[in-house]
Amino acid sequence: MSIGGLRGREHELHRLATYFDDVRQRESPPILVVEGVTGIGKSRLLLEAVNLAKQHNLTVRRSVAEFWESSTPGAPQHAPPFSHRSLLVLDDEPTEPGIEIRTLRQVLKNAEFTPPPGVLLAQNGAAQDPIGDRISDELGVSQDRLQLAPLRGDAARAVVQDLIGVPAQQGLLDAVSCAGGNPRLIVELVEGLMEEERVGAAGDLLRTTPRRLPRRVRTAVNLHLARLSDESVQLLRVGTILGRSFQLSQAAAMLQRSVAALLPPLNETVTSGLLAFTDEGLTFEQPLVWRAVYESIPETVRAALHLDARHITSGSSAPTDDLVTLGREEITRRRWPSKTDETSGALRTLLATGYVESAVLLVRTALNGDMPEHEKPLLSRLAADIIMATRHSPAALSEDGAIKSTPDMLAQAQAQLDEPEPANAGEANPDTQRAAALAVSSLDWAAGYAKESTRWGRAAVDVAVTPEMTPTRPYPHLVLAHKMIVLDDLHEASKLVQQAREDLTAHDAAIFTPVINLIEAYSLIRSGDFEAADQQARAGLESAEHIGLSAYISWAEAVLALVALRCRDHQEAARHLGRCRELDGMVHTSSFFYTVRRQWLDLLLHELRNEIREAEGLLATSHSHLPAMRPLLLEEPGAAAWFVRFSRTADNPELADRTLRAVEQLAVDNPGITAVSLAASHARSLFECDPEGLAQAAAEHQDHWARACATHDLETLLKERQVDSREFVRTRGIITVRDSVGSMRAVDPEIRPDAHEIHDVLGPAERTIAEFVSQGLTNRQVAQRVHLSPHTVNYHLRRIFRKLGVRSRTELARYFHTR
Structure with a gap:
C-alpha cells in the first residue's frame, strides 16, 4: 500500500519524515534537495511533503517572499504564526535566484527568527549551477540530496490501475513501459489512450490504426520541445533519425556543424531529461519521447533525413509504431539491474x-x-x-x-x-x-x-x-566439457573428458573422479539412456561419499533426482531431493560445476505429483526468478516450453509472456546455437498452438526430454483440433490463429489469410520482413533495411512461413503479389 496516495515513493516519504525530525531537533538543519528529471514527480512529492511537515508540527512557507513577510515586523495579521520550527519549501527554481538568496539570508539574520528553518528544495538533477548548491554556499549550511528514480514495475502497474480503474492487462503494461518509468509520461499516455478509446473495459490495449501516439502525448512532448532552443530541437530531431542511441559526431555531421557547436544544445537536452549519456553515446531516456519527437517531423522531411543518415551510418533505425513492441524492447533494454x-x-x-x-x-x-x-x-x-x-x-x-x-x-x-x-x-x-x-x-x-x-x-x-599446476590440470577441461554437452557438441565433450582422465594423478583423483562420473551421467540423461545415467551417478555418489565431499554428494543426489523425474518415479525423486535439502544446510559453497538446479527440480516434482497449487506458490515467491533465468533456459532446452505449458495449467498468461521474452532474447543473443533457437521456437509454437513449429522441435531437439515434450505437445494439439497425426504428416500446412493462451481456433489449411487479415496474423516486424522478402531481397539486405542481424531476420522468416502456410521465398512472393 502506498503512503499518502503516492505510488512507489514509500522510501522517499520515509526520508522526508526523518528530515522533518531533524528540522525540529537539530540546531542547524541541512538543506534537503529533491532531484530528478522533468516529469519524475518532484512537485507531487513536495505537495505530499507539505502535509507531512504539518503533521510534524512545522510551519510551512511556500516561497521566500512569504517567508520574508512572515518574519519581519508588521507582518500581515492573516499570516500563520510561527511554531518553534519552520520549513521553507521551494518547488520551481526562482527567476532571479540571486535576489531570493539575498532575501533568504536577511530573513535568517533576523534576530526574531530563531531557530533557523529547514529548506526543502526541488531541482533538476542535471541542472548546471543548481540553486541548491548556491543556497548551501551562501548560507553556510550542509546539503542532503534525495534522488527520485523512475517508477519500477509494481508501482507503474499500480499507477495505471488507479487511472483505468481495473487491473491492466499485459499488452497495456508493455505499452506503458515506453514511458521509462516517468510518472508524468505514464499519466499522459494512459489518459491519452483512454480519451481515444484505445483501452478496453478489461484493462486491455486495443490496437487500432493508424498507429500514431495519442494526441495527448504528442501535445505534451511538443510543449516540452517549445521550451527548448531551436538548436536543441534540431539535435533531438536528427537524433531520432539516427536511432534510439547515437553519437554526437553523427548528429554534428548531419547538421553540418562542429561537435563543439553542439555542446550548448547537448547540455540543454541532457538537463531537460530528454537525452542521457551511455556507453553507446547519447540515448533517448524514454522510447515514448523518441517516438513522439520522430512523429513531430513532417513525413517528407523524415524521408529526406533518412537518406542523409545512410551516408553517415548504417545503424540508424526508426522507432516502431507499435507501442507494445516498443515497450517490450524497453523492458529488454532497461532491465532493472x-x-x-x-x-x-x-x-x-x-x-x-x-x-x-x-x-x-x-x-x-x-x-x-x-x-x-x-x-x-x-x-x-x-x-x-x-x-x-x-x-x-x-x-x-x-x-x-x-x-x-x-x-x-x-x-x-x-x-x-x-x-x-x-x-x-x-x-x-x-x-x-x-x-x-x-x-x-x-x-x-x-x-x-x-x-x-x-x-x-x-x-x-x-x-x-607448469609442474606446480599439474593437480589442477583436469579442471578447465571438465568445466568446458559440461558446457559442450549443453550445446549438443558431444564429440568435443567426450574428447575433453578423455583428456581429463589422462591427466589425473593419484593425488587429485579423489577430487575429479566423481566429477567425471557426474558429467558423463548428465550426458547420458540428455541422450535418454537413463539406466546408464543412474549407474554413473551412483558411482559418482559412492566416490564422493568415500572421501566425504559434501558438495559432490549433493550434486550426485540432484542428478539421481533428475534421472528419477525423467523416469516419472516421484517417490525416488523426492527421496533424493530430500537428501539434497539436508546437505544444503551443511554445504556453504557451490559445487565447482554447473549442477542440476534444485529449485528447478522442485517444480518438476510438484508437477509430476499434480501439486499445481504448490508449484504456483513457489513461482510466486522463492522460485519467481526461474522463468527468466538465462542459464536455466540455456542448460534445459525444454524449460521454456515447460513454463509456457504450466502457465496454461495455472491460468497465468503473464508467466508465459515473461518466459517467452527471456528465451527469445536468449536466442537472439546466441546466433547459430541450434539448441537455444529450438528452445525458443518450441516455447513460442506451444504458446501460439503452431503445429508446424512443434513438429520441427519434435524432430530436431537433441535433448531426449525436450524432444519427448515437443512430441507430446504436438499430439495434444492435434487431438484438440481433431486432426489425425498421420494426416498432419501429409498436409503439414495447418494454420492457427491465437485468441489467447490455451484458447485457439483452427483455420482450414486450404484457406490462407487475406491481405486484410495479415495485420492480425503477423506482427509489425514480421509484416515488414515479409514484404521485403516478397520483393526479392536477401536476408542480409532485409537486415540492413530493418536494422536487425541476418540471424534475427531468418528467425522471423521461419515463423512467417509457418503462420502463412508457405514453404519458400518464391511462394511467399507469389502469396503477396496475388493479394
Missing part, C-alpha cells in the same frame, strides 16, 4: 584485464553485503574457479575432506595469488591467466552468452601447464 548485475560487470572488466586479485576482493565484499540468496551462487562459483585454477587444488579441501566454505576459499585464493611468482616472473603468470579465463567464462555463461563463455573456456584449457 540487481546488485549482481553491477558486480558482474565490474568483475568481468577486472578479470578480462588480468586483475584477478582485485576481483577476489570484490567478490568477498559483495558476498558480505546484502544480496538476494539466488544471486550468491554465481559469486561462489567464481571463488571456486579462482581457487581451482591456481596451483594447489587440494587447498579447496578442509582437513576432514569437506569443501571449504566460500569465504575460506576466497581467503585461500587471495593468499595464493599474493605468493611470489616463479623465477620467470617476466612472463605472464599462468595461474592468473587460467583463473581469469575460467571466471570470465562463468560470468558469460551466467549472463547467457554461450559462445563467449566457451571461447574463454577454451582459452583456460589452452594455458600452458
Whole structure:
C-alpha cells in the first residue's frame, strides 16, 4: 500500500519524515534537495511533503517572499504564526535566484527568527549551477540530496490501475513501459489512450490504426520541445533519425556543424531529461519521447533525413509504431539491474584485464553485503574457479575432506595469488591467466552468452601447464566439457573428458573422479539412456561419499533426482531431493560445476505429483526468478516450453509472456546455437498452438526430454483440433490463429489469410520482413533495411512461413503479389 496516495515513493516519504525530525531537533538543519528529471514527480512529492511537515508540527512557507513577510515586523495579521520550527519549501527554481538568496539570508539574520528553518528544495538533477548548491554556499549550511528514480514495475502497474480503474492487462503494461518509468509520461499516455478509446473495459490495449501516439502525448512532448532552443530541437530531431542511441559526431555531421557547436544544445537536452549519456553515446531516456519527437517531423522531411543518415551510418533505425513492441524492447533494454548485475560487470572488466586479485576482493565484499540468496551462487562459483585454477587444488579441501566454505576459499585464493611468482616472473603468470579465463567464462555463461563463455573456456584449457599446476590440470577441461554437452557438441565433450582422465594423478583423483562420473551421467540423461545415467551417478555418489565431499554428494543426489523425474518415479525423486535439502544446510559453497538446479527440480516434482497449487506458490515467491533465468533456459532446452505449458495449467498468461521474452532474447543473443533457437521456437509454437513449429522441435531437439515434450505437445494439439497425426504428416500446412493462451481456433489449411487479415496474423516486424522478402531481397539486405542481424531476420522468416502456410521465398512472393 502506498503512503499518502503516492505510488512507489514509500522510501522517499520515509526520508522526508526523518528530515522533518531533524528540522525540529537539530540546531542547524541541512538543506534537503529533491532531484530528478522533468516529469519524475518532484512537485507531487513536495505537495505530499507539505502535509507531512504539518503533521510534524512545522510551519510551512511556500516561497521566500512569504517567508520574508512572515518574519519581519508588521507582518500581515492573516499570516500563520510561527511554531518553534519552520520549513521553507521551494518547488520551481526562482527567476532571479540571486535576489531570493539575498532575501533568504536577511530573513535568517533576523534576530526574531530563531531557530533557523529547514529548506526543502526541488531541482533538476542535471541542472548546471543548481540553486541548491548556491543556497548551501551562501548560507553556510550542509546539503542532503534525495534522488527520485523512475517508477519500477509494481508501482507503474499500480499507477495505471488507479487511472483505468481495473487491473491492466499485459499488452497495456508493455505499452506503458515506453514511458521509462516517468510518472508524468505514464499519466499522459494512459489518459491519452483512454480519451481515444484505445483501452478496453478489461484493462486491455486495443490496437487500432493508424498507429500514431495519442494526441495527448504528442501535445505534451511538443510543449516540452517549445521550451527548448531551436538548436536543441534540431539535435533531438536528427537524433531520432539516427536511432534510439547515437553519437554526437553523427548528429554534428548531419547538421553540418562542429561537435563543439553542439555542446550548448547537448547540455540543454541532457538537463531537460530528454537525452542521457551511455556507453553507446547519447540515448533517448524514454522510447515514448523518441517516438513522439520522430512523429513531430513532417513525413517528407523524415524521408529526406533518412537518406542523409545512410551516408553517415548504417545503424540508424526508426522507432516502431507499435507501442507494445516498443515497450517490450524497453523492458529488454532497461532491465532493472540487481546488485549482481553491477558486480558482474565490474568483475568481468577486472578479470578480462588480468586483475584477478582485485576481483577476489570484490567478490568477498559483495558476498558480505546484502544480496538476494539466488544471486550468491554465481559469486561462489567464481571463488571456486579462482581457487581451482591456481596451483594447489587440494587447498579447496578442509582437513576432514569437506569443501571449504566460500569465504575460506576466497581467503585461500587471495593468499595464493599474493605468493611470489616463479623465477620467470617476466612472463605472464599462468595461474592468473587460467583463473581469469575460467571466471570470465562463468560470468558469460551466467549472463547467457554461450559462445563467449566457451571461447574463454577454451582459452583456460589452452594455458600452458607448469609442474606446480599439474593437480589442477583436469579442471578447465571438465568445466568446458559440461558446457559442450549443453550445446549438443558431444564429440568435443567426450574428447575433453578423455583428456581429463589422462591427466589425473593419484593425488587429485579423489577430487575429479566423481566429477567425471557426474558429467558423463548428465550426458547420458540428455541422450535418454537413463539406466546408464543412474549407474554413473551412483558411482559418482559412492566416490564422493568415500572421501566425504559434501558438495559432490549433493550434486550426485540432484542428478539421481533428475534421472528419477525423467523416469516419472516421484517417490525416488523426492527421496533424493530430500537428501539434497539436508546437505544444503551443511554445504556453504557451490559445487565447482554447473549442477542440476534444485529449485528447478522442485517444480518438476510438484508437477509430476499434480501439486499445481504448490508449484504456483513457489513461482510466486522463492522460485519467481526461474522463468527468466538465462542459464536455466540455456542448460534445459525444454524449460521454456515447460513454463509456457504450466502457465496454461495455472491460468497465468503473464508467466508465459515473461518466459517467452527471456528465451527469445536468449536466442537472439546466441546466433547459430541450434539448441537455444529450438528452445525458443518450441516455447513460442506451444504458446501460439503452431503445429508446424512443434513438429520441427519434435524432430530436431537433441535433448531426449525436450524432444519427448515437443512430441507430446504436438499430439495434444492435434487431438484438440481433431486432426489425425498421420494426416498432419501429409498436409503439414495447418494454420492457427491465437485468441489467447490455451484458447485457439483452427483455420482450414486450404484457406490462407487475406491481405486484410495479415495485420492480425503477423506482427509489425514480421509484416515488414515479409514484404521485403516478397520483393526479392536477401536476408542480409532485409537486415540492413530493418536494422536487425541476418540471424534475427531468418528467425522471423521461419515463423512467417509457418503462420502463412508457405514453404519458400518464391511462394511467399507469389502469396503477396496475388493479394
